[in-house]
Amino acid sequence: MGKEETPQIPRRTTRSSSSSNPILESTKPKTLKPLTLKDLVFEESQNSITLDNIFSAFPCRKNQILELIRFLGPLNSPLLPLVVYGGPCTGKTSILLQIFRHLKRPFIYSSCRTCYSPRVLFESILNQLLLHRRFSVNGYSSVKRCEKPLDFVNFVKEAFVGVLDKLKENSEKLMSNEVINGRMMYLIIDNLELVREWDKSSQILHFLFKLYDILNMPEVGLIFISSTSPDTYCLNAGYFEHVPVVFPDYTEDELLQIFFKSQENSKIYSSFLGVVQRPFSRITKRLNELSTAFSPLYKKYCEPLTEVGVVPNEDIKRRLFSHIQPHLGPSLNEIFRVSCQPCLEGEMNAEKTRLKKSTWKLEAHQNDIDCHMSISAKYLLVSAFLASRNPATLDASLFDSTGGSDNRKRKRKNSVTSMEKKETAEQEQLMKGPGTFPLERLLAIFQCITSVAEIDLDEEQVDNNSLIGQTGDGGLMSDVLLQLSSLCNANFISKGPSCPLEGSIRYRSTVSEELALKVARSLKFPLSKYLYRR
Template identity: 60%
Template sequence: MDQEEAPKPPRRMTRFSASTSTSDIVHATKGNNLETRTMNDLLVGGDSISLDDIIASFPGRSSQILEIARLLGPLNSPVLPLFMYGGASTGKTSIILQLFRHLNRPIVYSSCRTCYNQRILFESVLNQLLLHRKNVANAYTNAKRCERPSDFVNFLREALTSVISNLKEKSDKLVSGNKIHGGMGNIIYLVFDNFHLVRDWDKSSTILPLLFNLYDMLKMPEVSLIFISGTSPDTFYSNMGYVEPIPIYFPDYTEGDIRQILLRNQANQKLFSSFLDVALRPFCRITRQVGELSTALKPLFEKYCEPLSDKGKGVVPTEDMKRRLFNHIKPHIASSLNDVFKVSSPPASKVKVGKETKHKGSPKRSERFEEIGDLDFHMSTSAKYLLISSFLASRNPATLDASLFDSKGGSDNRKRKRKASEKVLEKKEILEEELLMKGPGTFPLERLIAIFQCIVSVAEEPYDEEEPNNNELGAECSNGSLISDVLLQLSSLCNANFIFKGKSCPIEGSTRYRSTISENLALKVARSLKFPLSKYLYRN
C-alpha cells in the first residue's frame, strides 16, 4: 500500500454500486492476475470534470451544488457531518459523486439499499477502507467479520488511522516532489446513501444513534460523514445528543428543469420539445421523478412519431404538423397516465356490468348517481383513491377507523342495523350537527396512507371471483415504492388545492392535512371508480 501509484486512471468508473465492489491489499494471489488495490481505488473514477460542467448537468441544482462545494471547502478542510435529503430522483447521489469526481478526494460509499442490515453495512465500509475485494483467492470472504457496533467502531478507527496515514504519506511525497496538482488530501469521507431505509432495519434503534454519533466517537478531524436520505432530518432526531448534521434540501424538480433534463441526448430536440409541450404537464401533475417520466414518455413519443416518416428524424415541426400530431396522440395520453402508478382501473366491461346490476337493484341510488354526473377532468385511478381517502379522513372521526375499515373491508351495515333508542338517535343527531359545524377535520399522513391501503385493497374484492389472480391493487399497496408514489401524488393534490397542507402539530410533530373537496365531488370520484363511498362515510 506504500508503493507509489502510477498516474493511471482508476479502474472503477462509478461509485453507485461501490458497496459491493471493494478490495484490499490482497495477499499476492496464487497464479491469479489480480492487481493489488491502491489508494486510487477510493477515488470516484472517470475523467476530471469542472464545477461549471456539473452545474450544467443538473438543471435547477446550482444552489445545492455550490452550497455542498462551499461546505466541503478547500483541500484538507475539516467538515462537519452533512445531511442531504429530498424526494426520489432529485439528483442527491449523482451530484455528490460528481462533486467528489471534480474534487478528486477519497470517499467510502455505501448504500443502505444494497447493504440491507448492519453487518453488511459494517463489512462494506471496512472492505473499502482496507482496500479489500472479495474474490476467488480469498474465498469471497470479507476483510473483517463484524456484527457488533462496538467491534465496528474499533475496526473502523484502526482502518481509518491506516488510511489517513497513507494519505498523509502520499501528500508529503507530492510536496517533496514539488507537485502542486494531483493530491487527494488527508481527509476521508464516509457516504451513507439511502439512509432513511435504516429506520426499517431490525436494530434501527441501535444503528441510527451509532452512525449519527460516529463523528463524536471517532474524534478524528480527518474523517467526515455524509448522509443521503429520502426523508428530512426531523424523522431521525430523538434526543441522542449527537452533533446535528448540516441539512441540505433537494426539492422536486420544476417542470422547466424536467424539460431540460429530458431534452438532453435527444436526436431531434425540436420535435421532442413539441411533444413535451402537450405531454409533459399532465404527467408532472402526477409525478416529478425523472426516471418514471422518462419511462412513461418514451412509448408515448414513439406513438407521437408514428405519422412521420423515418420516426421523425430531421423533421422540423410546423404549427399544422403539431396540431395533427397532438390529435393523433391525444387518445393515448389518458391511458399512459394511469400506467405511471401501476394502480389498475377495473376493466370497462366489468364496470358496465356492475353499473347495470347496481342500478337495477337500487333505483333510488341510480337516480342519485345520474344527478351527480361524471367528472369533468382527468385524474389517475390511484389519485382518485387518494382523494377519497383524504375525504374520509376529514369527515370521519379517527376513533371509527377500526370499525369502518375492518379486516373484511369495511363495516357491514346489514349486520349492524338495530333499532336504536330515542336517546341514541338524539345523541347521534347532536354529534352530526357538531361535525357539520366544525367542518372537515385534519389528519396525519399515517392515517391517510392507512385508509388508502384499506380502500384500494377492498376495491379488488368484487372482481376476485371472476379473476382470482388479479390482485394488483392489494399487492401494490404492500410495496414501499407505491407509498413513495402516493407521497408525490399527495403533493400534486395539495398543489391543486384538493387537499390543504397545514403546519406541523406542536404535540405530535407531524404535518396535518385536510380535504377541501365537497361531498358532491367526492361522490363523483367514487362513482367513476364504482366505489361505495356511503358505506364508509360516517355521516350518510
C-alpha cells in the first residue's frame, strides 16, 4: 500500500470465507488443525489493539466507535440487537471487527455478499458455531444441510448452547481469558441489504429481524450491518426494536483528514489534494473509489520532483499541476463511470421494488437518492422527466430566457379555442404516457433549468473545465453526454430507435413523478412549478 492510500486494516478472514475457497484449500495440508474456541475471536486478537489505535486508524469515526463500545457494554452484559448502517465504505465492517479484536470477545461473522442465499448463510453460521471447517477431506460439505428457517432455528439454538457452555468453562479457567473474553457470543450479519435481492418476499428478512425474539437467549448478541437505513426494510414491526447505529457519509473535510493522515510529505500531498479533492468528491465520496483514483494520480503528480521532502512553492505547484492536468479528465471520467453505475442501478432497483411493494415507506429511497450521483446528472434526470411529461409546445412559455416558469400569465394570452385544442392534444399525449424527445430538446431544458439553479453548478463546470483542459462548452457537453449515457444504461432514460422523419435518436424518461420530485427536492429545484398540469 502506498503512503498516499487510505490505510487498510486487514479484514478478519472468517472461517466461512477461508474454508469455502477450494483453490486455497487445495494448497493447504490435508490434515488441518481442528478449530477451537480461539477461532471464535478475531484472528489477530493475540496482538492487542487499544482503543486509541482504532481511533487513529479510523479518523472521524470516534463517535461511532464510542457508541458501539457503549452498546456492547461491559463484559457479559446482554446486547439489544443492533443495526449498524451507513453508506458503502463508511467503515462499518472494519471498525466493528476491530472493536471485537480490541475487546477479544467471541463472535461469528457472515456476509450476505459471500453468503448469497438463505442456505449458504445458515450453513455458514452453523459451520462457524460448530467449529466446522469445509475442506477437501470432507468434500467441502457443511456441518449440516439447512435450507429452511425452522431447521436453522433448531440447529442454531443447539449450537449456541454448546458454544456458550464452552465459553462458560473457558471463562472459569483464568489462564485462557488472555485470548477470549467473556461468556457472550455475538453473531454479525453483514451486507443485510443484499438479502432483499434474493428474498423477494422478505420472509428471510422478517425471520432475521425476529431472530432475537425467536432465540430468546440473552447471551447471544445480534448485530446487523447494512448500507441502507433500517427504514428501507419496512417490515411491519412485530419484533424487538433494533437499535440503530449510524455511520454517516464522510464530508469533504473528513475525507481530507482521512487522506491526509500519515503522509510522508504532507506539504506536497496537501497541494495534491487541493487539486483533486473537490472535483473528485463531487463525483463520489466513497473512500475506496477516491483512494483508487488518487493513488496513481499522486504518483504522477510527484514525478517531476527530484528531491524528497521538498516544500512546494507556487512555481513548483504550477509545474506539478500542469504535469498532472492531462490525466485528470480521463481519471474523472473513469471514476464517474465506476461510481455512477452501481449507484444508478441501486436507485433503479429501489424504484422497481417500490413499484412492486407499494406499502414500502417513502423514505425507502432516501439513502439511495442521496447517493453520489453528480449534481448535473440529477439535473439531467429532471430535465428528461420534464421533456417527457410536458408537451414540447409549452417549452417556450415554461422556459424563457431567465429559465422562468411564469407560464400561467402567458397561457392567458392565448385565445380560448386554441387553448382548448392544445389542451386536448396535450391530454391525449398524457394518456399515451411519457413522451419521447430529441437530444436537442433535452439539452435546451437542461441549460434553462441549470441557468436559474440555486446551486453552484457553474462552479462545478468551471472546476471541471479547468481540469479537463479549458475545453469550454465542449468539455461540459461531453460530461453531460457521458452522464446521459449512464442514465440510459441505468434505464432512467430509455433510448429509442431513430425517428424516421428527423433521423435522430429520441429519448424517453422512465422515472416516476415521485422519484423525479425526490431528485428535484434534493437539488432544491421547484419541479412542480415547471410541470404542466391540466
